[in-house]
Ligand SMILES: [Zn+2]
């Protein structure tokens with residue numbers, strides 16, 4: 036077996052699975068070595084300035100921006116969020132569905148607006164995060180603490196394990212897509228235009244906003260806000276919440292994160308079955324806007340080949356590795372024995 040498979044600490048694609056309920060044969064570990072972190076001061080200063088500008092932008096959002104600018108910033112937040120969740124994450128990193136080129140074009144535009152590195156680089160880091168989850172080859176190894184997994188990982192040099200194991204990662208599918216290849220090639224031109232220049236110019240010319248409000252609200256505040264929301268998936272959703280699917284890993288079901296991250300907070304499910312395009316086991320998508328977005332495009336064929344996981348596999352897995360917080364049974368389930376259904380106390384009974 037090649038080394039990148041034997042050392043894996045989590046499943047990434049369906050062909051990584053080793054058990055009938057789609058897990059690994061060995062229990063995952065959480066570890067981080069004692070290596071001293073080497074700070075990158077250029078990044079520390081840049082992120083500090085960005086956050087100061089964002090706080091000022093938040094103040095202007097509530098006190099002096101024209102209402103159209105606030106709505107515009109909100110729309111950009113949703114668009115850039117989808118560029119990460121439906122684009123870099125579910126489509127490119129996980130291949131959990133396929134998309135025709137017009138949808139890929141929309142997603143790459145949204146993704147460039149989000150400025151979290153090119154989709155190819157984002158997907159590479161994210162595949163490492165799943166495959167080597169919570170080890171030194173995970174870019175934002177959550178066992179190093181909340182701050183490290185949130186923003187700290189961007190303020191210091193990468194761990195050498197990331198580079199070493201990263202060489203065994205297959206990215207050929209990403210480089211085969213000309214749309215994201217184009218984005219990576221011209222990223223330093225496209226990104227500033229999409230993330231900062233256009234969001235500043237549009238409010239000024241279309242509804243007479245001041246340059247100051249446009250820049251600090253629609254560019255700096257909106258960008259920093261969605262950045263922190265994305266980071267919360269790596270920090271908060273790797274720390275707080277139930278583990279109904281696999282209690283041996285840190286990722287947890289965090290509804291608060293799911294609301295802000297357009298449905299990406301059901302993280303215990305997502306690390307257990309990463310190829311499910313819903314990133315959750317849900318009856319409805321009220322808290323999963325990204326799934327509704329993909330379903331909308333699937334309704335006329337721009338999104339297709341949507342992958343999910345059967346109830347049977349989920350139940351098997353819940354029984355074997357869950358923490359007991361999953362509601363295995365609901366009223367009306369086929370496998371409830373007749374005598375159990377008879378014995379249930381029913382108030383205000385009307386049906387049957
Ligand atoms: Zn994660």
Ligand SMILES: [Zn+2]
Nearest residue numbers: 161165305309
């Ligand atoms: Zn993922």
